[in-house]
Amino acid sequence: NPFVTERLAQGAWSLLLGVAAAALVPLYFLLTSPDRGRRSTRGPAWLVPLIALAAFTPTGLAMAAAAVVGAMVVAACAGRRIAMPAAFAVPALALGALPALAGTLLGWGAAEAGSAEAGVVAFAARAEPGLATIGSLAGLGGIWNSDAVPASRSGALTLPLTLPLLLVWAVGTVLAFRRPRSADGAPLDASADMLPARTSLGAAAAVVVLVALAATPPGQAILTAMIDAAPALGILRDGQKWVGLAIPGAAVAIALVANAAWASIAPSSRRLAAAGAAAFVLVPLALVPDAGTFLAREFAPVRYGDGWNRVNDELAAAGAETGRPQTVLVLPAGGFRSTPLWAGGRVVLDPAPRLLHAAVLEPGDLSVGGQVVEGEGGAARDAQRALLEGADAGELAAMGVDWVLDETTSRGERGSAGETLAGAQQRFADDELRLWRLPGAESAGADEAEAFAPASEAARRLALAAHACWALALAGGTAGALIAGRRR
Structure with a gap:
């Protein structure tokens, strides 16, 4: 149908996964909440993995939560028994929400509202x-x-x-x-x-x-x-x-x-x-x-250019030299690319944050129909604005930026970045990529990059624990439902 086709074309397969799971939640809830005086022929155990699967994204979690609340109201108004399915659904929602809640807690106060x-x-x-x-x-x-x-x-x-x-x-x-x-x-x-x-x-x-x-x-x-x-x-x-x-x-x-x-x-x-x-x-x-x-x-499957590996080699060497993760600003501004080399000119997500072993600074802004919807990366936006305005290369390095990567075959805003890069050292160039190292980046310490510092070990453990609970609900819930089904 149009919804599935268009969301797939947009790359939102995770949304479709959540929709598919959340769609089954209210039906299964009602099927396992029998009329008073009757016994359900199905156990509610499958509600746990269904809700966990829906919680793969925050939107899917919200859909599952709305489905559970709606099903509870409908079942209660119809005089059905809801205690048993609710006893499975509510804890599953809590476990499914842990990754999103952990992300919210760890990012509290660090992001600026768009x-x-x-x-x-x-x-x-x-x-x-x-x-x-x-x-x-x-x-x-x-x-x-x-x-x-x-x-x-x-x-x-x-x-x-x-x-x-x-x-x-x-x-x-x-x-x-x-x-x-x-x-x-x-x-x-x-x-x-x-x-x-x-x-x-x-x-x-x-x-x-x-x-x-x-x-x-x-x-x-x-x-x-x-x-x-x-x-x-x-x-x-x-x-x-x-x-x-x-x-x-x-x-x-x-x-x-x-x-x-x-x-x-x-x-x-x-x-x-x-x-x-x-x-x-x-x-x-x-x-x-x-x-x-x-x-x-x-x-269609695509192959990225070998230049990305060369860029990663430069970043890895610099990381070993300075003893800290590297930070990279990308050109053109924005989170989307349109290179004809491997994307055929189509608008696609910038691969840099996923391909580079570094902190790629992204404001998270999105342009829709010529209108810019601001993201949450305030510090990254300030650094990007300085680059586009042609700020001194040393000034940009003082903001915590080590490198600038220009994806030259993609259209987009570059502003006066050339003035900034005139004072930087080009370390790599090919048909698609050009990499500059800013002056002072070799000797810069952690203080300059504090705004872009990676997560602490405690934050990592909290995030991993939250995701482990979600995975346990998905895998353990599926196993439990299968075992319960055989016993019934």
């Missing part, structure tokens, strides 16, 4: 051609990143490709909430059996409406105020990603309509009924008919 308003506006959901914002979201699209949108979702075909799903939403909702009747016309009580389906559809409708409202000017103002008051709510900026919570509802709606088609046609022709039911199952594929070719173009 522009909430700019981020909210830049990441708001967008309307696709022929569809309002709410229609795009109901069609599982509406992403803010136009580079991640396939051709079929950006032209005249968007509306006719989305209409089948919109109709399925409507018909499936009617089927879920109508009261069934027996052969003699008497009404039947199927509320318990339909509770998971109704919950999924209700949650999907709520998510679509809320995300659409958040994209309006009043909604953006409210969201901006919320993030200004509580910066941790910044994960709400990218509203369209929460549409992932509507995917279970879409699957339920398709299943209900396919089942109804089968039931109405099967008495006369089972083959025709099977074909009719299968047609509805293919609805998601019809939403993005070019998904395969689009993603095939976007994903």
